[in-house]
Each structure stands twice: as structure tokens, then as C-alpha cells.
Amino acid sequence: MKKYIGLILVVITTAYSVYYASLGGFKGNGGALSKIGLTHPLLFVLWGALTFITLTYLLLLSYSEIKYSFYKYLIALSLAGMLMTVLFDFDYDDKLQYYIHCTGSLMFSVVTSINVFSLFMISKRYVLSCICAVIVTADFILLLIFKETAFIELFPVFTGYVLLLINVFTKRRCAVEAQSFAQRK
DSSP states (O other): OHHHHHHHHHHHHHHHHHHHHHTTOSSSGGGOHHHHHHHOHHHHHHHHHHHHHHHHHHHHHHHTTSSOOHHHHHHHHHHHHHHHHHHSOOOTTSHHHHHHHHHHHHHHHHHHHHHHHHHHHHTTOHHHHHHHHHHHHHHHHHHHHHOOOHHHHHHHHHHHHHHHHHHHHSOOOOOOHHHHHHHHO
């Protein structure tokens, strides 16, 4: 049942994200999610909340069978990053708000990526780990080349949804050596 709740969350969040991104267009810097947030602040907060809740739910579901608890600290850091992103404006004129917003956005992206990648490595889901690493690296390169666009910003998030759903819906091998180590004690 829990995995189907995750699937429903992904469908709702993906549909909302596409709607939200369409407000600014998918190409060009004017379509960046944060720029759209300047004209639609409440919709931006809703986008951030849905994105965080969906990713966190899928991570909690995935980590539930693993004995490590470090992911909880990463989720807390990710939440702090998302809060900084949605509560501070992406406004060039107000440098302090701009820097806090950008720091939060980067913090959310990096910490969530580390959490997802770590999950796949710990779970011995090496193919998913490689896909995650390639997508995050490619996204970083595309951001450097083309700057922010809704497509470039949403692509790793949508990929994260798909990879986490694959992880949740497929049978897992023995998750970690740490479990067998804990059983010996």
C-alpha cells in the first residue's frame, strides 16, 4: 500500500511541476523555477513542498529496510535547503535574499542527490547508482552551459522519482553487510 501512495505522490507532483514550469516556459532563463516563483510565490512554495514531500516519502520508504540512520540528517539538511529556497526570493536586487535562496537551492539539490546515491550504493543497486551519478553530473554540466531552465532543473528530480520508484517496486537483494554484522552480535 505504501509504495502505491508513493506512486500517487509522484504522479501528482510531476503533474503539478509540469503545470508550474509551463507558467514560465521550459526554455530559457525566464523559465527557471525560481524566476517563476517571483511572480507566483505561493505556487513556488507549493511546488517546493510537493517536491520535498514526494522525495522524502520515497527515501523513507526505501531506507525503511536498512539499518543505517544517517539519511535522517541528510533529509533535515535537505529540508533546510528547500526552506531557504522557497522562503527567500531569487531577486538580484536584494543580494542577501538572492544568495540565501541560491545556497538553499544548491543545498537541497546536492544533499538530496547524495541521499539517493547513498541509498543505491548501500542497497547494492549499482545500476541505479550509476544512472543517478550520470544524471546529476550531466545536469551540472548542462546548468553550466545553458544556465537555469525548467527542463534542466526538473530533469534530475523526475529521474529521482523514477529511480526511487524502481527501487521501491522491485525486489531487493540483501541490503547491506551491516545487517549481517549486526546479526552476529
